[in-house]
Amino acid sequence: MRVLPKQVDTLWTLFTAPVVWALHFLTCYIGAAIYCAKPDLFGVGFDAVRVGIAVATFLALGAISVSAWLAWRQWGFGTDDPPHDDPTRRDRILFQGFATLLLSGLSFVAVIYVALPALFVMECVR
Amino acid sequence: MDPAGEEAHQVLQLSVVLFCGAAAIWLGVVAALLYTARRRRKSLSEQSASRFILFGGAVLPSVTLAALLSYSLWLMPGLRPFGQAASAVLHVEVTGKQYWWHVVYRRSNGPVVVSANEIRLPVGQRVELTLASSDVIHSFWIPALGGKMDMIPGRTNRLSLLANKAGTFRGPCAEFCGTSHALMAFAVVTMEAQAFQEWLGTQARPSPRAADDGAALFLRHGCGACHAVAGIDARGTIGPDLSHLGSRLTLGAGSLPNTADAIARFITEPERIKPGVQMPSFAMLPQDDIRNIAAWLKDLE
Numbered sequence: 001m002r003v004l005p006k007q008v009d010t011l012w013t014l015f016t017a018p019v020v021w022a023l024h025f026l027t028c029y030i031g032a033a034i035y036c037a038k039p040d041l042f043g044v045g046f047d048a049v050r051v052g053i054a055v056a057t058f059l060a061l062g063a064i065s066v067s068a069w070l071a072w073r074q075w076g077f078g079t080d081d082p083p084h085d086d087p088t089r090r091d092r093i094l095f096q097g098f099a100t101l102l103l104s105g106l107s108f109v110a111v112i113y114v115a116l117p118a119l120f121v122m123e124c125v126r
Numbered sequence: 127m128d129p130a131g132e133e134a135h136q137v138l139q140l141s142v143v144l145f146c147g148a149a150a151i152w153l154g155v156v157a158a159l160l161y162t163a164r165r166r167r168k169s170l171s172e173q174s175a176s177r178f179i180l181f182g183g184a185v186l187p188s189v190t191l192a193a194l195l196s197y198s199l200w201l202m203p204g205l206r207p208f209g210q211a212a213s214a215v216l217h218v219e220v221t222g223k224q225y226w227w228h229v230v231y232r233r234s235n236g237p238v239v240v241s242a243n244e245i246r247l248p249v250g251q252r253v254e255l256t257l258a259s260s261d262v263i264h265s266f267w268i269p270a271l272g273g274k275m276d277m278i279p280g281r282t283n284r285l286s287l288l289a290n291k292a293g294t295f296r297g298p299c300a301e302f303c304g305t306s307h308a309l310m311a312f313a314v315v316t317m318e319a320q321a322f323q324e325w326l327g328t329q330a331r332p333s334p335r336a337a338d339d340g341a342a343l344f345l346r347h348g349c350g351a352c353h354a355v356a357g358i359d360a361r362g363t364i365g366p367d368l369s370h371l372g373s374r375l376t377l378g379a380g381s382l383p384n385t386a387d388a389i390a391r392f393i394t395e396p397e398r399i400k401p402g403v404q405m406p407s408f409a410m411l412p413q414d415d416i417r418n419i420a421a422w423l424k425d426l427e
Contacts, residue, residue: 081172109188113195120199 311380332357340422
């Protein structure tokens with residue numbers, strides 16, 4: 001039995017990467033905002049927040065990479081060229097795989113950009 | 127483009143780098159455009175065209191943007207040096223009001239100095255500014271010294287500035303705040319540390335001319351209900367403190383030159399000079415009284 005089904009015939013996989021991006025965004029921004037509003041609540045330094053953001057970022061990038069790999073596989077590893085616009089089931093699956101792959105790429109870059117401030121900002125107030 | 131402070135210098139540096147980065151990208155795009163429109167066209171193979179789109183259209187912009195973003199984020203802690211603000215010897219509280227600036231200087235070793243519509247700062251000493259507003263959102267900006275910071279009712283924002291050149295500059299209100307928003311400005315004078323201390327010393331004492339004849343007229347006509355003048359019984363806080371009005375560079379928050387005639391005009395028709403101003407017209411006072419009050423205010427140095 002396979003853990004990951006060979007063919008994912010649902011539109012939901014298309015949104016996986018952007019959803020991971022959104023969750024990562026919320027985690028970073030809400031986490032940092034709560035910490036900076038009430039630093040005493042947690043009893044840890046701001047560096048712990050930065051490490052937390054780093055961990056969330058690696059988890060998010062990992063999840064997006066898995067989504068990208070699945071999409072690449074669904075797209076047939078690039079054996080067919082776009083635009084995949086024939087009214088067939090095969091083209092529909094290829095199109096979805098290709099679109100998912102592009103969205104994964106976008107989400108990957110966006111997650112890195114969201115996390116970048118944590119690399120340079122060392123205190124809540126500056 | 128001629129920074130006189132540490133923060134303004136960094137803002138200029140950031141602008142130059144981002145401008146050059148944008149110019150390089152623009153040149154790249156134009157070069158690609160010319161390449162596609164070249165005369166002797168030979169089409170690319172489908173594979174190299176795809177590769178060109180992938181690298182030129184996705185990878186290169188992402189990497190360039192990441193580099194520019196990293197550079198601006200790297201500058202950010204330096205632009206907001208609040209950590210060092212705690213060690214600042216001088217704290218200046220500025221409150222934005224429609225349409226003027228209330229300024230209070232607090233030192234660890236000296237009395238509090240109240241002023242308005244003019245800010246003086248020592249060269250080479252970090253100063254912490256506490257910014258607030260008592261009515262609507264204003265924005266405090268001294269372009270020659272640093273970036274702008276909003277003044278939000280109910281909130282206290284902090285700004286830290288380090289001037290490194292002596293001079294006279296202008297600061298505008300950078301957030302639309304009402305009819306006379308464009309007439310809400312202040313003069314900024316950066317002075318050598320010694321001269322600044324002396325200036326602050328004179329500001330902490332009432333003006334030597336405070337008790338002159340004009341003071342009686344000023345009090346009799348009720349000006350003291352809104353304006354404070356050190357040394358006489360005028361303690362109003364609704365309008366700007368006038369204790370050393372004569373030594374300020376401008377009148378009416380940067381809207382008029384500071385002369386006795388302009389002061390008389392402001393007393394007579396404030397609404398025409400600054401639409402929406404809270405001060406009512408005092409045109410009904412005898413002309414001689416207005417002139418005497420104006421001359422006395424101009425003498426308050």
